[in-house]
Amino acid sequence: MCVIALRSTILDNERRVWVYTPADYTRSAEPYRLLVLFDGWAYLDLIPTPTILDNLRCEDKIPPLVTVLIDSPDQEARNRELTCHQPFVDFLTQELMPWLHEHYNVTSDPAHTIVGGCSFGGLAAAFAGLRASHVFGNVLSQSGSFWWDKEPEEDIQQEWLIQQFIASPPLLLRFYLEVGLKEDMGWIYMVGCNRHFRDVLTLKGNEVHYAEFNGYHHYVSHRGTLADGLLALMGK
Numbered sequence: 001m002c003v004i005a006l007r008s009t010i011l012d013n014e015r016r017v018w019v020y021t022p023a024d025y026t027r028s029a030e031p032y033r034l035l036v037l038f039d040g041w042a043y044l045d046l047i048p049t050p051t052i053l054d055n056l057r058c059e060d061k062i063p064p065l066v067t068v069l070i071d072s073p074d075q076e077a078r079n080r081e082l083t084c085h086q087p088f089v090d091f092l093t094q095e096l097m098p099w100l101h102e103h104y105n106v107t108s109d110p111a112h113t114i115v116g117g118c119s120f121g122g123l124a125a126a127f128a129g130l131r132a133s134h135v136f137g138n139v140l141s142q143s144g145s146f147w148w149d150k151e152p153e154e155d156i157q158q159e160w161l162i163q164q165f166i167a168s169p170p171l172l173l174r175f176y177l178e179v180g181l182k183e184d185m186g187w188i189y190m191v192g193c194n195r196h197f198r199d200v201l202t203l204k205g206n207e208v209h210y211a212e213f214n215g216y217h218h219y220v221s222h223r224g225t226l227a228d229g230l231l232a233l234m235g236k
Contacts, residue, residue: 001050017070020065020069025064062231123161129171
């Protein structure tokens with residue numbers, strides 16, 4: 001595992017990026033499948049992602065993955081960049097991915113590339129899939145905040161991103177979506193919007209793996225289910 005400070009010209013900021021490589025990683029092998037996760041600190045400190053990957057590989061349940069954990073510079077940047085922000089997708093496709101291909105032996109095949117995250121990170125992952133399906137062919141969303149709206153109206157969920165998927169042509173995307181049955185908060189209906197997104201994607205012809213768990217909107221709920229998402233999208 002290595003960590004660097006990656007500067008973005010597009011976003012005009014700098015962030016930590018961790019890169020995990022499997023134990024048998026080599027530059028001479030076939031290009032490795034790729035997993036990109038947002039809120040990198042959480043997927044290290046609260047969800048033990050490297051350990052989960054090691055265990056799944058040890059049991060030969062997934063192919064070896066190079067995993068990139070992307071941090072946000074601060075909370076303000078996170079709230080901006082992970083809420084359907086096109087410049088952030090441009091950063092991923094025009095800056096992060098070229099840097100990765102220069103320094104690591106990773107695939108360029110969208111079918112072998114996963115983008116994922118939790119909460120706003122799940123929202124951002126689905127948006128990246130929508131706007132860059134030629135790069136990210138798989139979306140892993142843990143409790144995705146699909147209730148989010150560009151111009152919110154009190155007590156009314158417009159579910160902006162879901163509407164974009166409804167209006168878009170069919171895309172070659174595969175999804176793993178999950179949500180906790182105790183995640184609804186005030187006027188935010190997490191379960192309803194995730195079910196709605198599942199139904200829209202299914203009607204559009206996407207492959208969707210959907211799960212609900214008896215838990216709250218907290219990273220503790222996702223420690224075990226991250227493995228479920230990886231098995232659904234990349235399992236042997």
